Amino acid sequence: MDHFEVFGLPRRLGIDAAELQRKFYELSRRGHPDFHQGALPERQAEILEASARLNAAYRALRDPIGRIEYLVRLEEGRDTREGATVKPKAPPELLEEMFEIQESLQEAQSSSQPGGLEAGARATLAAHRERLLARHQKEEHRLRGPLSEAWDSGGAAERADVITAFKEALAARAYLRTVIDDIDEALGEVREGYVSHRRH
Numbered sequence: 001m002d003h004f005e006v007f008g009l010p011r012r013l014g015i016d017a018a019e020l021q022r023k024f025y026e027l028s029r030r031g032h033p034d035f036h037q038g039a040l041p042e043r044q045a046e047i048l049e050a051s052a053r054l055n056a057a058y059r060a061l062r063d064p065i066g067r068i069e070y071l072v073r074l075e076e077g078r079d080t081r082e083g084a085t086v087k088p089k090a091p092p093e094l095l096e097e098m099f100e101i102q103e104s105l106q107e108a109q110s111s112s113q114p115g116g117l118e119a120g121a122r123a124t125l126a127a128h129r130e131r132l133l134a135r136h137q138k139e140e141h142r143l144r145g146p147l148s149e150a151w152d153s154g155g156a157a158e159r160a161d162v163i164t165a166f167k168e169a170l171a172a173r174a175y176l177r178t179v180i181d182d183i184d185e186a187l188g189e190v191r192e193g194y195v196s197h198r199r200h
Helices: 017-030 041-062 064-075 092-110 119-153 156-187
Strands: none
Touching: 017 041, 041 064, 064 119, 064 156, 092 119, 092 156, 119 156
């Protein structure tokens, strides 16, 4: 049973978040292990497994980007457990641009003084970061908007192309996030409580 089936949903990306949450709470109450303590051990094990499956399904489907990542793995027949990912490759034109930014980053770090980066290098990196954040936001919009709509309205033939487009946009987004993280670190502006998307 996949995560969509757990909630009785088709493989669509346009999910009402409030309705998903309501259904999650309803199913959680109905199948909570505390209400089945008198059941036979085999039945208790089944209930625990169903509860874990429900929690995993909700975690994957409540976030629009997580939902897309899960759908791609599901459609490709890859392992759909959390954390079971194949790192997609970023588009070549993006890699070329990121290579230039990484060079700027290395230059800025090698010429930094004990007090930190010099003002010109700091301004250059901050400008790179703003441009990359805008591109990252554009990829997120593309994933959540046009591509998700294309998936939900398309037939089988179109959906194969949408999966390819999803993979490219997810790869670009991940790569952009990594470089943004590198710049944040160089600028000493890593946000508190922020989870980095590092390559290691």
